[in-house]
Amino acid sequence: MSVASVISVLDDDPYVRAALNNLLESRGYIVHxxxxxxxxxxxxxxxxxxxxxxxVQMPLTTGIDLLTQMRAQGSATPFIFITAFPDESVRARALKAGAICFLGKPFAAADLMQCLERALVAGDETIE
Structure with missing residues (x-):
């Protein structure tokens, strides 16, 4: 039996956090x-x-700043970004920093799940 993947959801909007938590838990993930x-x-x-x-846009530390900080500390944890403001220059910065996906809100659950599958495969390849 495989162990469920742990997904961390970071968003300053409690409704987005709750919706993503419900979606991901319904698919068998452990969500924080x-x-x-x-x-x-x-x-x-x-x-x-x-x-x-x-x-992407959170008070104090942005999602991209967090990714950059974690990469500088040696973390290879895959990142997926979601944003209500899908600006092309921000998208380019996020992908250059190492994001797997960049989704504009609202997005389809299927799109997020496809990104998550890619991210988890990329994370597994990093571990090996």
Missing amino acids: TFASAEEFLRSTDSNDTSCVIAD
Whole structure:
């Protein structure tokens, strides 16, 4: 039996966190939700995360800043970005920083699940 992947959802909107939590748990994932990058970094759950799904625009530390910080610390955790403002220059920055996907809100659940599958495969390849 395989162990369920742990997905960390970071979004300052509690409704987005709840919706993603419900979607991902219904697909068998273990989900941890956080209202900010700082809350995520303070959590011990950050070490066990198989993938981070983060809003781009959050107070204090943006999702892209978090990804950059984690990469600088040697973390290869896959990132998927979601945003209500899918600006092309921000998308380019996110992908250059190492994001697997960049989705504009609202997005289809199937699109997110496809991104998540790609992210988890990429994460497995990093571990090997």
